[in-house]
Amino acid sequence: MKTGLVIVHYNDYESVEHLIENVKDYSVIHRIVIVDNHSTKEVKNKLKTLSSRKIKVIENRKNEGFAKAINIGCRALIKELGPCNLIISNSDIIIDKEEDIKDLIKELNKKSIGVIAPTIIENNHLNRGWRNPSPLLDSLLNIVFIHRFLRKKYVFYNEEHYQHRISVVDVVSGCFFVMKSKTLERINYLDENTFLYYEENILAKKIQQERLSLAVCNDILVIHNHSVSIDKNLKKIKKLKLQKESQYYFQTTYNHANKIEKVLLKFTAFTSRMILTVVYFVKDLGK
Numbered sequence: 001m002k003t004g005l006v007i008v009h010y011n012d013y014e015s016v017e018h019l020i021e022n023v024k025d026y027s028v029i030h031r032i033v034i035v036d037n038h039s040t041k042e043v044k045n046k047l048k049t050l051s052s053r054k055i056k057v058i059e060n061r062k063n064e065g066f067a068k069a070i071n072i073g074c075r076a077l078i079k080e081l082g083p084c085n086l087i088i089s090n091s092d093i094i095i096d097k098e099e100d101i102k103d104l105i106k107e108l109n110k111k112s113i114g115v116i117a118p119t120i121i122e123n124n125h126l127n128r129g130w131r132n133p134s135p136l137l138d139s140l141l142n143i144v145f146i147h148r149f150l151r152k153k154y155v156f157y158n159e160e161h162y163q164h165r166i167s168v169v170d171v172v173s174g175c176f177f178v179m180k181s182k183t184l185e186r187i188n189y190l191d192e193n194t195f196l197y198y199e200e201n202i203l204a205k206k207i208q209q210e211r212l213s214l215a216v217c218n219d220i221l222v223i224h225n226h227s228v229s230i231d232k233n234l235k236k237i238k239k240l241k242l243q244k245e246s247q248y249y250f251q252t253t254y255n256h257a258n259k260i261e262k263v264l265l266k267f268t269a270f271t272s273r274m275i276l277t278v279v280y281f282v283k284d285l286g287k
Helices: 013-023 041-048 066-081 098-108 135-141 147-155 181-186 199-209 233-253 259-285
Strands: 003-009 031-036 055-059 085-090 113-122 125-127 166-169 176-180 213-224
Touching: 003 013, 003 066, 013 031, 013 041, 031 041, 031 066, 041 055, 055 066, 066 085, 066 181, 066 199, 085 098, 085 181, 098 113, 098 176, 098 213, 113 199, 135 147, 135 233, 135 259, 176 181, 199 213, 233 259
Parallel strands: 003 031, 003 085, 031 055, 113 213
Antiparallel strands: 085 176, 113 125, 113 176, 166 213
16 A cells, blocks of 8 residues: 655745655655645745655645644545555654655555554653543643643653553544544544644544554654744733634534533633733743
8 A cells, every 4th residue: 555745834944945855766755745734925935945756746726734634635646646654744744764764664565454553752751642521621731830741640651651662542642643534534634623633633533533553662762853943922812812713623523522521611711811911921021
């Protein structure tokens, strides 16, 4: 079975160029599709130079979110390759070895696995998946200043969970994972009702509804090379609002939050946003 790579890109040409240079000669990857989410004209012109017999660039007329871009890229690959393995990747990913991709595909061929991901190294930490939070837990996680303790205790798995080569988890990171096209078609693709955030949680729920598991390969490492630039405080608040909207959609649609849980989700999300708005305002005054 052939393998295709979908790269979701937005105004980060240097990263995507580096990733393409890294993987373009990998024989295990038969086709690469870059889906650009309406970058600037200058960046789009640069992206066009990456097109080749193996690499296709798709330019979206507007940015409709991460899930939408993934679906567009996967549909293009399935149309060209037929049933295939699908690698989904951010543009700021660094893959050291072709053998790592081959090993992930081998693990994917196990009957019960719907999605397989490597261990992600980001900001000097290991991202090896997490538990899908309930509506009540997500409400508590909205509370500013105590959310870090709660995440460590109730969202992330302890080290014992990763003793073996493969660890089954509730959710894997969306920055790099592998799945079969037939599995994606079986779950009717990614839910496009979120613009950003919670795509992984929703994907996990849809995979598990098909009685398939999500797993992390602990001895395969991929680097997620986050930008070192820091968001301006206003942008942080806008992104926080977007995150909470996605959170509410996930918890009401997929975890079927009851009336009390819906109220708690909205109240804690609003309160946290107001508190952080004040905190960021004070920080700006101090500059």
